[in-house]
Amino acid sequence: MKELITIIALLVFGHTIYGQTYNNFETDSITDSEPFKPSKTQFMIRGYGHTGLNSINNDGETESSYVGSAFAPIFLFKHSDRLMFEAELEFVLESNELEVGLEYADVMYVLNKNMTVRAGKFLLPFGTFMERFHPAWINRLPTRPLGFGHDGIAPSSGIGVELRGAFELGGPKLNYSVYSTNGPRLKDGSDEPEEAGMLMFQNFEDNNNSKAFGGRIGVLPFADSSTEIGFSTYSTSKVGTRDSEYEDVGAFLYAIDFAFVKQIPALKGFIDIKGQYNNSDVDDATYSEVHEDGDEEEYTFDNKSNSFYTQLSYRPTMASSDFLKKLELVGRYSNLNAPEGAEWEEQSDQYAFGLNYWLTWRSVIKVAYQTTDSVGGHDGGGTANGFFVHWAIGF
Amino acid sequence: MMEGVQPTAFSFIGQLDSNNLEKLKIMTTIYKIFIAGLVLLFVGVMITSCTSTKDTYANATEVEDEFKIEKSGAQMWGEACNRCHLAPSPADYNDTDWTTISLHMRVRANLTEKEITKIETFLKSAN
CATH class of the missing domain: 1.10.10 (Arc Repressor Mutant, subunit A)
Structure with missing residues (x-):
């Protein structure tokens, strides 16, 4: 009997023990507790937005308005470790209208460690400002320097194909970019006589068979990557519409850029110096001007423009106060010279000063004062002083 | 055998017929090629040795590279x-x-x- 009880007890407890042992393999629980395994294909939305208050006094006339609410989502589709599609939309409230723009939309493929190919609409590496520094949460001031943006002389984006990459040279580094795009088209004055001779870089459907070719080479001579010097060119043999009298008008542009960013212990903070010089040379052509009395007059001019900006900012990142660490002082000078004799002839100088407060690494409140002295230009010249309070955020 | 003539190590050559003489010449050629091969091998080994020595120096440099302060x-x-x-x-x-x-x-x-x-x-x- 004792033996029978012992066998039954063994069977009962033995079964339980076996069952627990089986559960201890934890095959099911391990599967449940495994972290989510990401796929190779990834989709991500990033971008930036900004809003603010502008108060501008133009020769005694003051205009004040809340502006902006700009929203620029960036869509990133990573298909593999080498292949990606990127696009940026830009929604801006301007002149009581919602303007929607496609800042860039391109597909990129990493060919090897030193070369990537991009195709589509991409930001042009003509200098560095438009490609790297123009987003509101990166630009240290609420405005762009003269020569960039609307009616600027520097191209910002283009549709075409590009090869780019970078090399390690021991300590120094070198980066390069070569591209071909549709190129600019010449404003011949038929639609906007006051802009005859200007280049319009939005050339979504090429107006001739001549493509623009350009490139930039950047050198970072020091091992700490604090300094970068770049040289860019952009050239096309034809900017006029096919079969028009302006068909053979060509253009050559170049830019020189400089950047120095370094934390200097003696100054207890980051020093950030940037600068860019742009030069545009369009072949001479003859344009027509219709006077108020109906008479038509032909004129020509030496179609050369240039612009320049330099910016200095300082962040006391090594200060003992947490409040001071988040402050940034910034000053910028920019200058634009549009061709003498053109309807859009202009000589402008601009000074801007700002105080920024960084809430986080990607969110900044910018307070700035800017004064611009112009001769000529769309507004006929004069002095314009502006006060700006902007809040920009990257995400 | 001729009388009064001291036989030498190569005296048998004279006794070889033309067929055997041809074989001997071939053997001599092979011998020369063999010696030349040995010389070439020796020179080759010397060059390889020198190269290897150089490689060792190169490795030593690589080892030194490992101690370079790489940026994090x-x-x-x-x-x-x-x-x-x-x-x-x-x-x-x-x-x-x-x-x-x-x-x-x-x-x-x-x-x-x-x-x-x-x-x-x-x-x-x-x-």
Whole structure:
């Protein structure tokens, strides 16, 4: 009997023990507790937005308005470790209208460690400002320097194909970019006589068979990557519409850029110096001007423009106060010279000063004062002083 | 055998017929080729030895390279990101996001493969 009880007890407890042992393999629980395994294909939305208050006094006339609410989502589709599609939309409230723009939309493929190919609409590496520094949460001031943006002389984006990459040279580094795009088209004055001779870089459907070719080479001579010097060119043999009298008008542009960013212990903070010089040379052509009395007059001019900006900012990142660490002082000078004799002839100088407060690494409140002295230009010249309070955020 | 003539080691040559003489010449040629081969082998070994010695020196240099102070991913993150914007906080994105952002920034900022690899590794380790 004792033996029978012992066998039954063994069977009962033995079964339980076996069952627990089986559960201890934890095959099911391990599967449940495994972290989510990401796929190779990834989709991500990033971008930036900004809003603010502008108060501008133009020769005694003051205009004040809340502006902006700009929203620029960036869509990133990573298909593999080498292949990606990127696009940026830009929604801006301007002149009581919602303007929607496609800042860039391109597909990129990493060919090897030193070369990537991009195709589509991409930001042009003509200098560095438009490609790297123009987003509101990166630009240290609420405005762009003269020569960039609307009616600027520097191209910002283009549709075409590009090869780019970078090399390690021991300590120094070198980066390069070569591209071909549709190129600019010449404003011949038929639609906007006051802009005859200007280049319009939005050339979504090429107006001739001549493509623009350009490139930039950047050198970072020091091992700490604090300094970068770049040289860019952009050239096309034809900017006029096919079969028009302006068909053979060509253009050559170049830019020189400089950047120095370094934390200097003696100054207890980051020093950030940037600068860019742009030069545009369009072949001479003859344009027509219709006077108020109906008479038509032909004129020509030496179609050369240039612009320049330099910016200095300082962040006391090594200060003992947490409040001071988040402050940034910034000053910028920019200058634009549009061709003498053109309807859009202009000589402008601009000074801007700002105080920024960084809430986080990607969110900044910018307070700035800017004064611009112009001769000529769309507004006929004069002095314009502006006060700006902007809040920009990257995400 | 001729009388009064002391036989030498090669005296048998005279006794060889033309067929055997031809074989001897072939053997002599093979012998010369063999010797030449040995000389070439010796020279080759010498050159290889010298080359090997050089390789050893080269290896020694590589070993020294290992002791060079390489920049860390954190240092590169501080240097490369701050060239345009403030360096991002690693905690703001997860590993998957950093992979996508790294590919985007590699092309956008024209960073080298070494830079972006080290920065990405750092960001993923510190988030």
